[in-house]
Amino acid sequence: MDQKDQSKDQGMPAADSNSNNHVHDDKLMAYLAYIIFFIPLIVGMKTPFVKFHTNQGTVLFIFSFAIQFVLPFLYFIPLFGLIAAILRLGIFVLWIIGLVNVSQGKMKELPVIGHISIIK
Numbered sequence: 001m002d003q004k005d006q007s008k009d010q011g012m013p014a015a016d017s018n019s020n021n022h023v024h025d026d027k028l029m030a031y032l033a034y035i036i037f038f039i040p041l042i043v044g045m046k047t048p049f050v051k052f053h054t055n056q057g058t059v060l061f062i063f064s065f066a067i068q069f070v071l072p073f074l075y076f077i078p079l080f081g082l083i084a085a086i087l088r089l090g091i092f093v094l095w096i097i098g099l100v101n102v103s104q105g106k107m108k109e110l111p112v113i114g115h116i117s118i119i120k
Contacts, residue, residue, distance in 0.1 A: 030050050056109070071087070
């Protein structure tokens, strides 16, 4: 007797494999939000989890793009190389934090930039 037959006999609902697929799909889309932020925007954000991480990934992309745009204009600042390295390392750390939050299934804001909401 398999699990579905046992659950029918005991009056319990059978385990729904579709719910596991939805969780897997949500995590995949949330991961993509940090790697290629526009994919969830194009495909569609079906759950609050994906929407939240798409917003966080988009804000992180905009922030990193702005940093990369501004850095060339700051070459005259003493210790420019150190400042640039710290900013780039900070972006990388935020990216890792976002991916860890997805893997743990958390909707936790990124430090410093996580409070910014672009996607409503």
